[in-house]
Amino acid sequence: MTAATDAYQKALNAGHAAAWDRDWKKAVESYQQALRLKPGDPMALNSLGLANFELREYGEALECYEQASRAAPQDPTPLEKIAVIYERQGNLHDAIEFFLRAADTYLEAHDAEKAIENWVRVTILQPDQVVARSRLAQVYERLGRKSEAVTELLVMASVRQQSGDLTQAIKLAEQATRILPASQEAQQALQMLSSDQKLPRPVKPRESSLPEQRFETRKLPDLPPRQQDPVVAASQRALEALAGLLFEETASGAEEAPRR
Numbered sequence: 001m002t003a004a005t006d007a008y009q010k011a012l013n014a015g016h017a018a019a020w021d022r023d024w025k026k027a028v029e030s031y032q033q034a035l036r037l038k039p040g041d042p043m044a045l046n047s048l049g050l051a052n053f054e055l056r057e058y059g060e061a062l063e064c065y066e067q068a069s070r071a072a073p074q075d076p077t078p079l080e081k082i083a084v085i086y087e088r089q090g091n092l093h094d095a096i097e098f099f100l101r102a103a104d105t106y107l108e109a110h111d112a113e114k115a116i117e118n119w120v121r122v123t124i125l126q127p128d129q130v131v132a133r134s135r136l137a138q139v140y141e142r143l144g145r146k147s148e149a150v151t152e153l154l155v156m157a158s159v160r161q162q163s164g165d166l167t168q169a170i171k172l173a174e175q176a177t178r179i180l181p182a183s184q185e186a187q188q189a190l191q192m193l194s195s196d197q198k199l200p201r202p203v204k205p206r207e208s209s210l211p212e213q214r215f216e217t218r219k220l221p222d223l224p225p226r227q228q229d230p231v232v233a234a235s236q237r238a239l240e241a242l243a244g245l246l247f248e249e250t251a252s253g254a255e256e257a258p259r260r
Contacts (some may be wrong), residue, residue, distance in 0.1 A: 008037040008044075015047055027051040042072040049081060058085050076105035080118060087125065096122050100131065112139055127202035128159045141179055150176040154189050158199040169193055 015030030031048035035041060049064035062085050069078040083098035103118035116139060122132035133152045140149035157172035170193050176186035189199055 004037055008034050008041075011037060012044060012047070015044075015051070019047070019051060022054070024051045024054045028055070040067065040071050042068045042075065042078075045071065046078060046081075049078070053081070053085065058089060061085055074105070074109070076102045076109065076111075076114070079105055083118070083121075092125050096125055096129065099125075103132070103135065107135075112143065115139070123155075123202075127155070128162075130156050130159055133159075146180045147183070150180045150183050150186050153179070154186060154199070155202045157189060157193065158201060161193065161199055162201065166193065166196070169199075 011030050011034035015027045015034060018024070018027035018030055028048060028051045031044050031051060034044040035048065038044065045064045045068035049061045049068065052058075052061035052064060062082060065078040065081045065085070069075070069082070072078070079098050079102035083095045083102060086092070086095035086098060099118045099122045103115040103122075106112075106115040106118065116136065119132040119136045122129050123136070133156050137149045137152035137156070140146070140152065153172050153176040157169040157176070160166075160169040160172060170190070173186060173190040173193055176183065177190055180186060192199055
């Protein structure tokens with residue numbers, strides 16, 4: 001270990017110790033020192049982002065996580081933290097975008113549960129967000145969580161009906177009945193759609209019911225289309241990862257009980 005590497009590690013450890021004691025100002029100083037010794041280091045950037053977030057220095061935290069994401073684009077953690085910051089600032093448009101990007105990146109890493117957490121967060125912020133609900137329906141079905149898959153499909157059916165696309169709404173309800181034929185909810189929704197009755201609109205949970213977003217020291221209307229950029233590319237890779245993940249779940253987990 002070189003002297004510079006040793007000094008960097010000591011600064012990083014000092015930052016972690018300060019963070020453990022919730023001395024965030026000292027943590028910031030130590031992480032900044034670590035970055036001076038090793039510029040662009042993702043660990044130090046993520047840690048500094050956390051310390052700034054705890055100090056409510058959201059602009060500084062956002063800059064740290066953006067740099068960390070550029071330095072390690074395969075790491076979904078900074079994307080998730082950026083989304084939380086935007087949500088805290090009331091910028092729900094960008095929060096949703098980054099929760100989606102984080103979910104896609106978690107999926108690329110075959111971490112289905114973390115991907116699910118981020119898609120669920122999107123549906124809490126925007127109940128009629130069909131991209132997140134479509135992904136949830138696919139993953140839930142293949143993980144054996146059929147009731148949850150049906151719920152997502154029926155919400156999408158309601159959204160499509162409200163937008164005037166009755167044909168697609170019926171197809172989604174039919175898909176729900178195929179996944180879980182015994183579902184009275186799915187059968188009732190299909191009957192309502194067939195008789196042109198309105199399905200319930202998706203509703204936003206009360207703020208008190210929203211899951212808490214935690215920052216840890218360790219490891220730490222639909223969105224309008226944008227130009228072809230890394231977001232689109234990441235989404236495409238996520239779809240490919242989804243196919244691979246679901247294939248693996250089918251092949252290796254056929255005898256396992258479905259997750260709850």
